[in-house]
Amino acid sequence: MNLIVDAGNTNVKLAIFKKSEIIHLETVVVDLFVEAVKRIFKEFPKIEFSIISSVGSISEEQIKVLAIFSELHELSHASKVPFKNSYASPQTLGVDRLALSTAAYYYNPHQNNLVIDAGTCVTYDMINDFDEYLGGAISPGLQMRYNAMHYQTSKLPLLEKKELLDYIGNTTENCLHSGAVNGITLEIDGVINLYKARFKNLTVILTGGDTLFLSKRLKNTIFADSKFLLKGLNYLLEYNKH
Helix, strand or coil, rough: EEEEEEEECCEEEEEEEEEEEEEEEEEEEHHHHHHHHHHHHHHHHCCEEEEEEEEECCHHHHHHHHHHHEEEEECCCCCCCEEEEECCCHHHHHHHHHHHHHHHHHHHCCEEEEEEEEEEEEEEEEEEECEEEEEEEEEEEEHHHHHHHHHHHCCCCCCCCCCCCCCCCCCHHHHHHHHHHHHHHHHHHHHHHHHHHHHCCCEEEEECCCHHHCCCCCCCEEECCCHHHHHHHHHHHHHCCC
């Protein structure tokens, strides 16, 4: 069994894989990470290996707890990947983007794949049919757009995403919703169209926290999988065992 740890800015996802199947998944706040790890290893004593992908919210002391219970791989730019990384500055490439590209490589091998992660930021990652990671783009996520309109103005309210009744807003709140939701949807569809014009038979994978909210609004055909990052981390753990 493998323990997969995806540490974000405030929350940590912990997934247990038995081969390629997720048999346990939970999310905890960073402060409860060590407590959750100890409980998980007590409940699942057959876990032998673990991997952590962190944006820096988990301390080195917390990470060391994983190494006590299992053989730990801390994902970094030095980790082995199953494709050619042509990013100009690989040491600055987010480890989450490495994991997403790895998941795409195994999901649809030797093909053109665009992975879109709609989370705090929206990231675009392209791996082509020559098994080469090319890079992509980063833009503000949905909630970040709402936050920017509130915190960088004096009077606009802070809102959270909601379903749109019409793209023409007839109140300030509806206008904010229309701008944020339609803006990000049109952006994603537009970026997909740019990549489709350049790469034949492109497969588009959408993942991240806003997957379900955005997937039904996109005009382009996509494959949606909110657990795609966790699967990529499990693939990387297996790949780096050798």
